[in-house]
Structure formats: structure tokens, C-alpha cells
Amino acid sequence: MNFNAGPATLPLPALERARDELLDFASTGMSVMEHSHRGKEYEAVHDEALSLLRELLGVPTTHDILFLQGGASLQFATIPMSFLPPGGSADYVVTGAWGAKAYSEAGKWAAIAGARANLAATTKDGGYTRIVRPEEAKLDPAAAYVHWTSNETIHGVQYRDVVRFGARPQVCDVSSDFLWRKIAVAPFSMIYGGAQKNIGPSGVTVVIASKDFIGAGRKDLPSILQYREHAEARSLLNTPPTFGIYLMRNVLAWLEGLGGLDAIESRNRTKADVLYAAIAAHAGFYRCPVAEDSRSVMNVVFRLPTEDLEKRFVDEAKKQDMVGLKGHRSVGGIRVSLYNAVEPAWVDALTQFMKDFAKRAG
Numbered sequence: 001m002n003f004n005a006g007p008a009t010l011p012l013p014a015l016e017r018a019r020d021e022l023l024d025f026a027s028t029g030m031s032v033m034e035h036s037h038r039g040k041e042y043e044a045v046h047d048e049a050l051s052l053l054r055e056l057l058g059v060p061t062t063h064d065i066l067f068l069q070g071g072a073s074l075q076f077a078t079i080p081m082s083f084l085p086p087g088g089s090a091d092y093v094v095t096g097a098w099g100a101k102a103y104s105e106a107g108k109w110a111a112i113a114g115a116r117a118n119l120a121a122t123t124k125d126g127g128y129t130r131i132v133r134p135e136e137a138k139l140d141p142a143a144a145y146v147h148w149t150s151n152e153t154i155h156g157v158q159y160r161d162v163v164r165f166g167a168r169p170q171v172c173d174v175s176s177d178f179l180w181r182k183i184a185v186a187p188f189s190m191i192y193g194g195a196q197k198n199i200g201p202s203g204v205t206v207v208i209a210s211k212d213f214i215g216a217g218r219k220d221l222p223s224i225l226q227y228r229e230h231a232e233a234r235s236l237l238n239t240p241p242t243f244g245i246y247l248m249r250n251v252l253a254w255l256e257g258l259g260g261l262d263a264i265e266s267r268n269r270t271k272a273d274v275l276y277a278a279i280a281a282h283a284g285f286y287r288c289p290v291a292e293d294s295r296s297v298m299n300v301v302f303r304l305p306t307e308d309l310e311k312r313f314v315d316e317a318k319k320q321d322m323v324g325l326k327g328h329r330s331v332g333g334i335r336v337s338l339y340n341a342v343e344p345a346w347v348d349a350l351t352q353f354m355k356d357f358a359k360r361a362g
């Protein structure tokens with residue numbers, strides 16, 4: 001029972017398919033990894049992954065889907081490089097460690113470019129335990145874009161409803177928020193995230209962006225850093241991470257077979273409800289620091305009365321085959337990631353363990 005935050009558990013059928021096809025992909029006598037990315041066998045996989053993602057998320061034709069490399073972290077750099085012009089500014093709304101990183105990276109580029117990254121709002125003083133309401137943000141009406149993070153993976157803070165910060169283009173890091181529920185893509189100029197949470201293995205970064213927005217991006221950057229060039233080349237500008245995209249295709253096909261996002265969303269919400277209820281049922285022992293309206297469905301964080309007990313909790317859970325429960329090293333505590341491939345039965349096992357542990361140690 002793997003509760004890792006990313007790389008994270010993958011659906012067993014997607015892995016089994018990869019195992020079965022590993023040595024002989026599409027009756028070619030070799031693995032998909034050994035095919036040219038310009039060959040028709042790989043291209044069929046590439047196109048299927050693109051079309052499955054478009055269909056599952058309902059991505060409108062106004063938006064391109066890109067498969068890139070470098071993780072969400074490279075996006076922290078290429079977003080300001082592409083869209084923050086000299087003399088301009090971009091707004092950053094920060095509700096956790098990843099948003100803080102995005103803001104800090106933007107600041108570095110802004111210093112080079114003679115532009116400004118503006119901290120429109122932050123919940124740092126409260127320890128990143130809640131979302132920011134749009135009316136709290138000090139937005140620049142002329143900002144090139146507004147960047148925010150829809151789910152903070154480390155702090156367990158999530159916008160339960162998709163919001164909008166002002167009228168300027170919305171750019172959102174959805175790394176740990178991708179593809180577990182339906183969201184309207186059209187209002188965003190760009191959403192992006194690493195695949196290694198809900199979509200596939202690490203090594204693939206998915207960017208979904210408005211054609212107009214990326215079309216207006218800076219044109220004098222090296223080609224590999226330009227979204228427009230990747231879009232024109234259908235993410236085949238250079239050698240893509242072919243095996244990662246193949247595995248992503250398997251995950252997307254699995255999700256479609258399950259009934260798509262409507263089916264997985266209700267399953268995910270139930271898992272989170274069960275877990276938060278278990279925390280509340282032992283409120284003197286387990287404590288979730290996140291404000292109720294900001295609690296993440298994907299990454300549930302909580303504390304025990306002492307760090308020693310937290311260590312014991314993680315060690316004893318591991319003996320019962322539950323792994324990935326240790327909170328991020330920067331914040332400690334417990335973190336349970338509930339991505340699509342986490343089975344409801346695992347959450348039942350975990351909540352039973354939590355009940356027993358609280359009784360023994362509380």
C-alpha cells in the first residue's frame with residue numbers, strides 16, 4: 001500500500017500492460033523504448049496519449065497539450081522567461097512551499113530581465129495552512145500573468161473549488177492536482193505539472209496552454225525553451241521521454257476504462273472523507289493543521305502529539321505494508337497521498353491502523 005507523494009503508486013493494470021509488452025511491443029520484436037520517436041509505432045502511442053488526455057480533461061481546441069521534460073521545476077523558470085517581459089511584472093500567490101519556489105525562481109529571471117515578480121499574497125506567516133481568497137490578493141492590473149498553485153503537495157493545502165485571481169492570464173501549477181477531478185481548462189492560460197503523481201512516471205511534464213498565450217511568448221529564447229516551438233512540433237521537437245509517455249498512455253487508458261474523471265473523482269473524494277473522518281474521530285491524538293475549507297483531497301497531512309510518536313506511527317505502519325507516510329522533510333508529521341491509483345481498501349486499512357495506534361499509544 002503505497003501512499004507516496006510522487007513518484008507515486010501507479011495503477012496495476014497499467015504496469016501489467018507494460019510488463020506484457022516490454023519485450024515485444026506491437027508485434028515488433030522489441031520494446032517501445034528501442035523504437036525511434038519518429039517511427040509510426042511510437043507516434044501512435046504519442047498521439048493516443050495526447051488524445052486520451054484531451055478527451056479525459058475536456059481540453060478545448062483553443063489549448064495545446066505539451067509533453068516536456070525538466071519537471072514542474074523547469075516550468076518555474078520557463079514561464080517567466082517566456083511571458084514576463086522586460087519592465088513588466090507577474091503576480092504570484094503563494095500558499096505553500098511549491099508556490100514559494102515558483103515565486104523565487106521568477107524573481108531570479110526578473111532580476112536578469114529587468115522585470116518584477118510580485119508577491120500578491122502569501123500565507124507563510126500562518127505556516128501555509130490555508131488557501132488565499134481572490135479578494136485578499138494584491139494584484140497588479142497590468143501583470144503579465146498570475147501564478148498560483150492549486151494543490152500544495154507538502155502542506156496539504158488545496159483550492160477545493162477552482163478560483164480566479166483577477167482578469168489577467170491565469171497560470172497554475174497543478175502537479176498534484178492533475179486528473180483526479182474535472183476542471184474547466186478554458187479559463188486558464190496555462191496549467192502544468194509533473195506526471196509523477198496521477199498521470200504516469202517521473203520524467204514527463206504535462207503543460208496545457210492556450211495557443212494565443214504561448215503564441216505571444218518571447219521569441220528570442222533558445223528553441224528548447226519555447227512553448228510555441230514544442231507545440232508546433234507536437235512535442236517532438238527533440239527526443240521526448242518515450243517510455244514515460246508510453247506508460248502515461250497506459251495510465252490514461254486505464255482511467256478511461258474506469259469511467260473517466262467523474263468515476264475517479266467520487267472515489268477520490270470518498271477516500272479523503274474517510275481519512276479526514278478518522279483524524280476527527282481521534283481529535284485529541286491526530287491533528288490536521290490545515291483549515292477545513294483548504295484541506296487537500298490528494299495530500300492529507302496530520303500531526304501526532306510528539307515527533308517520537310510520528311516516527312513510531314510510520315515504522316509500525318510499514319510493518320503492516322503501508323509505505324510513503326512520512327511527511328516532507330521540511331515540515332515533518334504524516335502525509336498520506338491519495339492519488340487515483342490508491343485503492344479505497346488501502347485507506348480502510350490505514351484508518352483501521354490509525355484507530356488501533358491511537359488506542360495503544362494515546
Ligand SMILES: Cc1ncc(COP(=O)(O)O)c(C=O)c1O
Nearest residue numbers: 071072073098153173175176194
Ligand atoms: C505542486 C508541485 N509543484 C512542483 C513540484 C516540483 O516538481 P518536479 O520535481 O517535477 O520539478 C512538485 C513536486 O512534488 C509539486 O508537488
